Amino acid sequence: MHEKTVEAGVLEPCLEMKGLDFWYGDTQALKGIDLVVPRHRITALIGPSGCGKSTVLRCINRMNELIEGTRHEGRIVLDGRDIFDDDVDPVALRRHIGMVFQKPNPFPKSIYDNIAYGVRLSRKVGKTEMDRVVQDALEKAHLWDEVKDRLKSPATGLSGGQQQRLCIARALAVKPRVLLMDEPCSALDPIATAKIEDLLLELRDEVTIIIVTHSMQQAARVSDYTAFFYLGELIEHGPTRRIFESPNEQLTERYITGRFG
Amino acid sequence: MTTPGPFAPDAALRRRQTKEKLAQGLLFTASSMSVLILAVLLGRLLWDGLPAIDWGFLTAKYSPLALLTGTTGIGDAIVASAVILVFTMLFAVPLGVAGAIYLNEYAPKGRLTRMIETTIANLAGVPSVVYGLLGLAIFVRFLQVGANMLAAALTLGVLILPIIIVSSQEALRAVPNQLRDASFGLGATKWQTVRHHVLPYALPGILTGNILALSRAAGETAPLLVIGLPVYTTMVGVGPLDPGTPLQTRIFFLASDPRATVQELAAGAVVVLLAVTLLLNLAAIVLRHRLSKRIKW
Amino acid sequence: MTRTKTSEGTAPVDRGVPLFGRKSIDVGARGADALMRGVFFLGGVFVLFVAAAIVWVLLDNSVGFFSFVSPVEFFFHDVWHAVEGANAQYGIWPLVSGTLLVAAGAALIGLPLGLATAIYLAEYASPRIRGFLKPVIEVLAGIPSIVFGFFALAVISPLVQGATAPGTFLGGLFGNAGVFSAANAMIVVGIMVLPIVTSISEDALRSVPQHLREASLALGATRWETVRNVVLPSAVSGVAASFVLAVSRAIGETMAVTMAAGTQAKLTANPVDAIQTMTAFIAQKTSGDTPHQGPGFLSLFAVGAALFAFTFIMNVLAQRFVRRYREVET
Incomplete structure (x- = not known):
């Protein structure tokens, strides 16, 4: 059903890749990727290591x-612009596309300064406005209540899960318009992971999220759409439920059922 | 499309990008200064010094008479440099490498070891002229060696000792522990392990450090002046107890003479010294490069 | 292992050679092992003797010096005139000021250039430029100080004299420099400490984790903004260590300063003046025919002790900084 709505154009595309090729030196890492990422949805990129999803x-x-x-060919269209x-x-582009990395990487500054x-x-921002921006971002990342009394203390003193939420707040x-997440939970324990997954589902209304994940369960839990990559090619793409319940391609099915790593 | 897109730089970003360009330009310019300085330095010294260098210059010994006509040579200085360096290395290499082996292979983690390591770090930072004072008080006067090439070699040896220890320790640390375990596992003693496995593996690295230390000793001048090694002498002996003026002190002597003919001789001697130290450095760099390419297991 | 079992059992045991007692290794190997342990130990503790000898030599002779000259004169008078005879004066300040003047000037030149080169190498240079620039820095670091001294006389001194010649702006401001001037020494020592700053700072910059740079760039920062706001603050203790070591080296530098700055101990802050540093005094005094006794000779060690104290403090400071950035790294 999801698939139909996309095809019917009810869901507005946010980002489109058209024939994207990418090379590291002589090695081709991506081959002719065509992918539509719908706005205000979570798209998960899955596939075995080295399949090109992080690329x-x-x-x-x-x-x-x-x-x-490195070099590329093809186009990536974001809101109508290549x-x-x-x-x-x-x-300028990176101000519209946030990124959260595999390992939490707060700057060795205070919590406040990380966001600011x-x-x-x-631009120059006054103190009152900046206070509001910082609070706003921390609230969105579900971190405000935990850190509001120690905004000036170093961010490196936070736990791993808190640090990753701080990185999300920093990006927000x-x-x-788009938030890229590169295996954001791979360094976290299950409880911290659950907090971040809850957060993603809430953020969906505000920002289009593309998440690379190694965990099939995570893709199934949080994403609306899933794209399966293998050896630099996009094998299959569609609503997450359809991909997991009745994949069209045998490769996809074999990966999802855990028959190859 | 003529309207700027949403991802085109606005005025603020254009300013920031200008800053970026500016920073990059300034950093590049600053980096080129080193290249420029080196080019001017080498170019000027070669320009001044090469005309002075011929077979006679390299072989003739110092004489005050020849200095008057600007034809004196550095043959005796080259011999003195060689004598001093041989004795420097005879003294410092065994001691330094032994110290490194002790620290890396034998020393228990404790207060004594920590004290030795801190001491080495601090000795490396002591100005060379202070080593000269040490040589003057201990070797020349207390041990009555006299102001000769042996005292010079001992002083330089003490000066480069920290360099030899630190670099040899680095080479020893690079030896994989499996190698030691394998040897001990076969029932070898510590010394057998060190001699048959650790030292051969670490040898190129130790050699590199020693060559760098040698090049340092070849150019070090201040301590030799301080111990009272003569800056010129007409006596030419090759025994360690003879006085001798190695290249570096000869340069100091020649350079202090303002006559143009002597300045040219000084430049010639500088070129020879520079060639020796740079070749030693080059040898060390090539050796290290070879080393880093060696297959690791 | 199997033999152990038999020895517990009924099989006959050769009691002459214990199986894994110390004697099981042949005596020669054991003796060699013990001997070499001793030899290596001596190598290890020798540096302690060296350090003790340095301290003892400086202290003992300084005590001798102060039996001729009062500490009040040494530490508080401002004339240094270390000649044999009654009109000698031993106030160390002119030598200290000369040393600090040269070190400050060298720092002004060497620290910014060295740090900028380190930033360029670590953050901007392509592998090809790096492969060219790194050896240049290494060669510069390997050139003996006497060669720099000659370079200062042959190249830098004429430049400084030209720049401060009568009628020039700098000449009007500072006065006219002669063959020997503090400025010569500042410039040449600045060049000499540049490679120290560059190599240590570059190490510190490179040890800043790549993911911090990526986080900043992904937020839409330019490279320079990333360097200034994220990379440099993270590498600050390593950079500080490089600065302190460079200044310490500048204070201890002898030959280039002896040849470039002159032999007049003079209390001045003017870079065109000929001055004398602590190190240059020691080198100049000893290369003459000084009798090995009396206050003139002993003053060498008092000055040497002061020099040692300066550099020792700076080195300890630098080691602190280095330790701190090693801790951050891990």
Whole structure:
């Protein structure tokens, strides 16, 4: 049913990849990826290690360009604009696309300054406004109540799960349209993981989320759509329930049922 | 499409990107300064010094008469440098490598070991001229060696000892522990293990550190002045108890003479010294490079 | 293991050679092992003798010096005139000021250039540029100080004299420099400490985890913003260590300063003046024919002790910084 609505265009596409190829030096990491990511939904990218799912993520905010010797072909269209256009500045682009990494990576600054850092980059913000922005972001990330009394203490003193929620808050504070998450729970315990998954479901209304995950259960729990990658190719893509219950491709089925890692 | 897209830089970002360009340009310029300085330094020294260098310059010994006509040579200085360096290494290498082996292979983790390691770190930071004072008081006067090449070698040896120990320790630390375990597992003693397995494996690394220390000793001047090694002498002996003026002190002597002909000789001597130290450095760099390429297991 | 069992059982045991007692290894190997342990131990503790000898030599002779010259004169008078005879004066301040003047000037040149080079190497340079720049820095670090001294006389001194010649702006501001000036020494020592700053700072910058850079870039920061706000603050103790070590090296540098700055102990802050540093005094005094006794000779050790104290404090400080950034790293 979900699939129908997408096809009918009821769900507005947020991001579209068209024939995306990507190379690290001579090795081709992505082959002709065509993928539509619907707005205000959670799309999970799954597949075995080295299948290219993290590369896809890093193409979207053009972080891959920082590595020497990479190149791409094809297009990624975000809200009607090809992000590889000449007039697109990757720095400007990254303000619209937040990213949360595998390992929580708060800056060695205070909790407050971690959130404020990204906001301050683009404009001067007064103290009262910044206080509000920080509180707002921390509340959205379900962290406010835990840290409101120690905003000035170092972020590195937080637990792993708190740190990761701080990283989410840090990304949300600059009001991105898309949030990229690269296995955000792989370094966390189950309770911390559950908190973050709850958070994602709430954030869906605000931001389009693309999450790379190694855990099939996580994909099934949180995502609306799932894309299965194998050896740099997009094998199958559709509503999560359909992918998990009746995959069209044999490869997808074998992966989902755990017959290869 | 003529309207700027949502991901095009706005005025604020353009300012930030200008800053970025500026920073990058400044950092690049600052980095090029080192290249420029090195080019000017080498270029100027070669320009001044190469014309002075010929076979006669390299072999003739110092004489005050020849200095007057600007034709004196550095042959005796090269010999003195060689004599001093040989005795420096004879003294410092066994002691330094032994110290490194003790610290890395034998020393229990305790107060004595910590004290030795802190001491080495601090000795490495003591100005070379202070080592000169040590040499003057201990070797020249207390042990009555006299202001000769042996005293110079001992002083330089003490000076490069921390360098040898630290670099040899690094080489020993790079030896995989499985190697030691395998040897002990066969019932070898510690010394057998060190001699047959640890040392051969660490040898290239130890060699690299020793070459760098040698190059340091070859150019070190201040301690030699301080112990009272003559800056010129017409006596040419190759025994360690003879006085001798190695290249570096000869340069100091020649450079202090403002006459243009002597300045040219000084430049020539500088080029020779520079060639020796840079070749030693190069050898160490090549050796280290080879080392890093060696297959690891 | 199997033999152990038999020895417990009924099989006959050769009691002459215990199986795993100390004697089971042949005596030669055991003797060699003990001997070598001793040899290596001596190598290890030798540095303690060296350190003790340095401290003893400096202290003992300084005590001798103070039997001729009052500490009040040494520490509080501002004229240094270490000649043989009655009109000698031993106030260390001119030497200290000369040393600090050169070190400050060298720091002004060497620290920013060295740090900028380190940032460029660690954060911007492509592998090809890096492969070229790193050896240049290493070569620069390997050049003996006497060569830099000659370079200062042959190249830097004429430049400084030209820049402060009568009629020039700098000449009007500071006065005219002669062949020897503090400025010569500042510039050449600045060049000499640059590689120290670069190599230690670059190490510190490189040890900042890559994921912190990525976090900043992904938030839409430029590279420079990332360097300034995230990378540099994280590497600050390593950078500080490099600065302190560089200044310590500048204070201890001898030959280049002896050849470039002159031999006049003078209390001044003017870079065009000829001055004398603590190290240059020691080198100059000993290279003359000084009798090995009396206050003139002993003053070498008093100055040496002061020099040792300066550099020792700075090195301890640098080790503190290094330890701190090693801790952050792990």
